[in-house]
Amino acid sequence: MKQNTLSAENRTEAGRGPSRRLRAAGKIPAVIYGVSGTRSLSIDGPGFRALWAKLRGISALIEVVEEGRESVQSLIEEIQRDPITDEVLHIDFKEISADVELQTNIGVRFVGESAGVKSDGAFLDVLSHEVEVRCLPKDLPELIVVDVSELEVGDAIHIRDLKSIEGVLFTEDRDKTIVSCVLPSLVEEEEGVDGEGSELSEEESEGQLGETSEESGEEKGT
Structure with missing residues (x-):
C-alpha cells in the first residue's frame, strides 16, 4: 500500500460563496470525518x-497533514x-485507524486477452469494476488484478474465483459475476432487458474510485 500525503488547512466558512473563493485561490473544499470527529x-x-x-x-491511504x-x-x-x-468541487475523506478493520471498494484491473475474444469474436461483458473488501489498513490492496486470458465463450469470473489475498476478506456474494465472455448477440439481448453490463475498454479496466457529479455543479454545504 502506497503512502501519500496531502497538505490541508482548517476551514471555518461554509457555503457557496466561501467555497467559490477557495477554488478561485487554487484550493478545494473538503471534509474529513472519523473517530476524531468531523x-x-x-x-x-x-x-x-x-x-x-x-x-x-x-x-491508497492518504496522510492528511x-x-x-x-x-x-x-x-x-x-x-x-x-x-x-469536470472541476473538482469537493472531497470527502474518511479517517482510518491503523488497528481497526475497514470495509471499502477496491478497483478491478483486467489483464490478458480472453481466448474467446481472440478466437471467436466474443466480448468481455464487465458486470463490476470494483469489489468490496474488509481488512486492516496495512493490508489494503491497491487493486484487484483479474486475469481474463483463459476465458472462453460462456465462461465467467465470480467473486469466488478471485485469488485470495492474505489479510483481506471479499465480503460480497461469492456467486457475484465480475466479468463474462459472451458473443455480441448475447450482450445486445441482455442490455435490451436490463441495461446492465458494459464492454471492457482499456480506460475502464483500471478500476475506479468513487466519484460523483452534481447536476447543479455545486458542492455540498460542508
Missing part, C-alpha cells in the same frame, strides 16, 4: 490533482465534480 478543510488544488493523476484509480494537528490516515470516500467542466 472537520472542514481546504486542500491544495494542484497537489491533489498531481496525487490523483499518480493514483489513476488505485486505492493539517497545521497544528496530528496528521491522520484517510481514504477518499467521495469526489464531487462539476458535470460540465
